[in-house]
Amino acid sequence: MKILVSYISSRYDLSETIKKIDSSIADGIHVDLMDGIYVHQSNSLPNLENISKPIDIHLMVDNPKNYFAKLLKLNPVCIYIHPSTTNNFYDDYEYLKSNNIGLGVVINPNEDIAVFEKYFPYVKRVLLMSVYPGLGGQSFIKSTKDRLTELKNFKDKYDFDIYIDGGINAETIKDVDSADGVVSGSFICLSENYDEQIRKLKENRLWMKKNYTKVY
Numbered sequence: 001m002k003i004l005v006s007y008i009s010s011r012y013d014l015s016e017t018i019k020k021i022d023s024s025i026a027d028g029i030h031v032d033l034m035d036g037i038y039v040h041q042s043n044s045l046p047n048l049e050n051i052s053k054p055i056d057i058h059l060m061v062d063n064p065k066n067y068f069a070k071l072l073k074l075n076p077v078c079i080y081i082h083p084s085t086t087n088n089f090y091d092d093y094e095y096l097k098s099n100n101i102g103l104g105v106v107i108n109p110n111e112d113i114a115v116f117e118k119y120f121p122y123v124k125r126v127l128l129m130s131v132y133p134g135l136g137g138q139s140f141i142k143s144t145k146d147r148l149t150e151l152k153n154f155k156d157k158y159d160f161d162i163y164i165d166g167g168i169n170a171e172t173i174k175d176v177d178s179a180d181g182v183v184s185g186s187f188i189c190l191s192e193n194y195d196e197q198i199r200k201l202k203e204n205r206l207w208m209k210k211n212y213t214k215v216y
Helices: 014-022 065-072 088-099 113-122 144-158 170-178 193-213
Strands: 004-008 028-034 055-060 078-081 103-106 126-130 161-165 181-184
Touching: 004 161, 004 193, 014 028, 014 144, 065 088, 078 088, 078 126, 088 103, 088 113, 103 113, 113 144, 144 161, 144 170, 170 181, 170 193, 181 193
Parallel strands: 004 028, 004 181, 028 055, 055 078, 078 103, 103 126, 126 161, 161 181
Antiparallel strands: none
16 A cells, blocks of 8 residues: 655645655655635645655646646646546546546545546546545545445456545554555644654554454
8 A cells, every 4th residue: 555645734844844755655745736716725836846756636626737737847646636627537638648647536525436437447546535625624534434345346347546535544544454545644744753654554554454364
């Protein structure tokens, strides 16, 4: 399982937080970009040009294609969009594909997973939200565990990776042990030692896998 770190909520300033993530044992940096339209919050893109970690980007914006050209210079592994925010999902897919960038879709907690099946043949990743996007301080939604099981049935057919985003800590990661990756923010960035927190996530995930195997 990959551990990606979101820098939005941190005990350090933005520049220092990004440096600490980049020098940590995290598998990548997760960027949340919001325009104040799709969600009530807005923010700007920080300086990420000199970091060494892989980047993925979650666009909580209206008409995400307007942002693609600016984001290409970061060479992200994947750009996630909410299909409801785009004028033409398939044009977005072709544009990113031509620039060797993977396209991902985001599924919110109140959205029917089956409705997204028409997008699955085109995506590199699916970001399954375990909180509602754009609202801080939320707890992990327990039904995500069952939704992950449902989404994995589609993964077996269409071959994409599943990442979970929202409320991930050393306990909730046990509920999403079978995901390909998770995004964790405040659990890591509100601490002094990022590596220690990341190790807790990895160790709890491995502990769960080991004990599941022994029992079953």
